[in-house]
Amino acid sequence: MAPKRRTRGAANTKKESEALEACPEGDAAREEPRKRKRAVPTEKPQDQNLKSVRSSGTTYSHWLMKSEPESRIENGVDVKFGIEDLKALPNQTSCWDGVRNYQARNFMRDMKVGQQAFFYHSNCKEPGIAGIIKIVKEAYVDHTQFDKKDVHYDPSSKPDNPKWSMVDVKFERMTKRFIPLAELKKYHLQHKSKGGPLSNMALFTRARLSVQPLTTGRTTKPKYHAVLTSVPVSVFMIYEELEKRMLVLGSSGSSSLLRNHWY
DNA sequence: GCCAACGTTGGC
DNA sequence: GCCAACGTTGGC
Numbered sequence: 001m002a003p004k005r006r007t008r009g010a011a012n013t014k015k016e017s018e019a020l021e022a023c024p025e026g027d028a029a030r031e032e033p034r035k036r037k038r039a040v041p042t043e044k045p046q047d048q049n050l051k052s053v054r055s056s057g058t059t060y061s062h063w064l065m066k067s068e069p070e071s072r073i074e075n076g077v078d079v080k081f082g083i084e085d086l087k088a089l090p091n092q093t094s095c096w097d098g099v100r101n102y103q104a105r106n107f108m109r110d111m112k113v114g115q116q117a118f119f120y121h122s123n124c125k126e127p128g129i130a131g132i133i134k135i136v137k138e139a140y141v142d143h144t145q146f147d148k149k150d151v152h153y154d155p156s157s158k159p160d161n162p163k164w165s166m167v168d169v170k171f172e173r174m175t176k177r178f179i180p181l182a183e184l185k186k187y188h189l190q191h192k193s194k195g196g197p198l199s200n201m202a203l204f205t206r207a208r209l210s211v212q213p214l215t216t217g218r219t220t221k222p223k224y225h226a227v228l229t230s231v232p233v234s235v236f237m238i239y240e241e242l243e244k245r246m247l248v249l250g251s252s253g254s255s256s257l258l259r260n261h262w263y
Numbered sequence: 264g265c266c267a268a269c270g271t272t273g274g275c
Numbered sequence: 276g277c278c279a280a281c282g283t284t285g286g287c
Contacts, residue, residue, distance in 0.1 A: 066284095066285090101270075101283095102270090103270095122284085122285060122286085123284075123285050123286080124285090127285080127286070181286080206269095207268075207269085207284080207285075207286085208268070208269060208270075208283080208284050208285075209284095210284085
């Protein structure tokens with residue numbers, strides 16, 4: 001199975017007060033009508049908390065999160081959840097439940113409100129980056145781990161000591177162009193030998209990780225490294241550059257800071 | 264649908 | 276704590 005997101009009702013056995021803590025996505029459309037207050041995640045100012053600091057000292061601020069955009073039945077439940085599904089939800093917001101890998105979970109626990117992530121489509125005909133989402137609620141208990149009927153039920157996890165966490169994400173925008181895995185891989189291979197931002201992209205170095213950080217990469221080119229360390233180049237700038245290049249494929253256009261270092 | 268890569272489990 | 280068996284991910 002893949003990444004991990006999956007849409008289904010939350011908290012329908014919970015009291016109202018607890019429901020407020022649960023997944024914000026609507027389940028009314030999918031299940032029998034039932035009134036419950038929608039949890040509306042509060043958003044902090046954009047420029048606050050844009051960095052997260054891990055105990056190791058490594059800081060990540062941008063992420064990639066995988067989900068499956070095509071229907072697949074797992075234990076009788078369709079796990080389909082593409083970016084269009086997120087976009088179609090009320091408030092374009094959903095919890096990111098079902099992550100059952102410790103490293104992926106820990107990355108989610110590092111996430112801060114306002115940070116961005118790529119929405120990656122996996123296990124499908126055309127895998128790749130489809131859009132950009134934003135963290136709107138920091139890690140809290142993933143209630144699906146206690147739900148026997150849930151695909152991601154974890155009988156080993158106890159309510160007094162929950163194992164799994166989730167965050168809430170909100171649709172921000174589609175990428176200007178779908179960025180296929182094949183393209184990412186092409187750059188990854190180039191950057192791995194010649195240096196560049198995708199040289200150690202987790203998508204390839206940790207292929208099975210469904211929630212992963214983005215970095216500016218490491219390079220064998222000192223010059224490039226100097227550029228990256230002396231100028232506040234955000235990770236997303238690098239990927240926006242990638243988006244641009246997808247749009248002007250073949251053109252020599254782009255006069256970006258990164259142009260001399262990309263290929 | 265195949266299967267390589269890799270994470271998890273559990274016997275010892 | 277080793278490691279073989281097993282399960283999952285996800286590209287192809």
